Amino acid sequence: MGRFSVTYWLGAADAAEARARALDLTVEQTVEIPRDIVPHGYVEDEILGRLEMLTPGTDARGGYLAEISYSDDDVGGDFVQLLNIVFGNSSIKTQTRVEGMTLSDAICDLCPGPKFGAPGLRERTGVPVGPILMSAIKPVGLSTAELADLAHQFALGGMNLIKDDHGLAGQPTSPHEERLKACVDAVAQANAKTGLASTYVPNITGPAVAIFDRAWMAREIGAGAVMLAPSLVGFDVARTLAADPDFDLPIISHPTFAGANVITPTTGFSHRFFFGLLQRLMGVDAAVYPNFGGRFGFSREECLSIAEGCSSDFGPLKPILPAPGGGMTLERIPEMQAAYGHDVVYLIGGALLRERADLVGACRRLVETVRQF
Known part of the structure; x- marks a missing residue:
């Protein structure tokens, strides 16, 4: 039977406490009954989690790292159940954090990963090397015509990806389908003038009954x-x-509502796992997250760990592109290039919109600056 493994950080004073807590995880995440009444045979031998390795932590938190393996049979070909095994009830515990994961063949079959990934996104945007540039049309409350005009100007300025703000849904000022059609047309008109391949990226987040309809509408x-x-x-x-x-469209994920999963170092998920590995398991092609030095509190090290999670070997799953945003400015491009290198999407919104009087010119200056490196 195949098995996959999850690595947890455990806050513990010594190895004995860490081992006890790790063994508790093997039970809590699988059979969820007292260890002494786990049925012998298949349940105990196969379904029960196994503590494979326990080692001291390697960073300032101290603690211990526990690698626990789980049976593919427990997943049953169900992605939601996979997540339940990775960190179900134990997500409620303190001093417990998911750090990483290895895949089995069955998990790879269940999660084929990104359809496009970094290579496909580059092909779609016509940017074979160097950072891809993305901005957002906003704010909520503008009319469809005003938002489409912003999309047009961003495309004229050479922005590769032009996405909805995550707060744009189906508000009366700009209903979803109306905005989709207007922005697709606005970007296409700009591309006809520039010869570029700028892409409009609608937000399809919404009620469960509407999401897939919005996705297929975007394609059509x-x-x-x-x-x-x-x-x-x-x-x-x-x-x-x-x-x-x-x-056959790439998927870009937005981090709204995700913060509580990562913002404490002793609970939830590591930044690398949540914004890197998990996104690839879901099949996302680029992951937006808060950049260091902006209006959110992610550190440089945390952001670089996300980039590593987006690109590191993870079974057969394609690498994806990290998309840091929030407080990005033209002046910070050298700093960002030094940190991220070329395999990145820069999400720059407010800094460009501040230059509304010459938005096209501001975008072109950004493009020129980035292409210098």
Whole structure:
């Protein structure tokens, strides 16, 4: 029988406490009954989690790292159940954090991963090397015509990806389908003038009954990718869409509603796992997250760990592109290039919108600056 493994950080004073807590995880995440009444045979030998390794922690938190393996049989070909095994009831515990994961063949079959990944996204945007540039049309409250005009100007300025703000849904000022059609047309008109391949990325986040309809509508009308917020709509929504052989648009994830999963170092998930490995399991092609030095509190090290999680070996799953945003400015490009290198999407919104009087010119200056490195 195949097995996959999850690595947890455990806050413990010594090895004995860490071992006890790790063994508790093997039970809590699988059979959820007292260890002494676990049925002998198949349940004990196969379904019960196994503590494979316990080692001291290697960072300032101290503690211990526990690698625990789980049976593919327990997953049963169900992605939601996979997540339940990875960190179900134990997510409620303190001093317990998911750090990493290894895959089995069965998990790879269940999670084919990104359809496009970094290589496909580069092909779609026409940016074979160097950072891809993305911005957002906003704020909520603007009319469809005003938002489409912003999309047009961003495309004229050479932005590769032009996405909805995550707060744009179906408000009366700009209903979803109306905005989708207007922005696709606005970007296409700009591309006809520039010869570029700028792409409009609608936000398809919304009620459960509407998400897939919005995704297919985006494909039919001519959007180049879609964006959704997995922490709002459910992680399996992204995986289901990505795994559909007939859905051929890249997926960009947005981090709204995700913060509580990562912001403390002793609970939840590591930044690397949540914004890197988990996104790839879901089949996301680029993951937006808060950049260091901006208006959120992610550190440089945490952000670089996300980039590593997006690109490191993870079974057969394709690498994806990290998309740091929030407080990005033209002046910070050298700093960002030094940190991230070339395999990155820069999400720059407010800094460009501040230059509304010459938005096209501001975008072109950004493009010129980035291409210097």
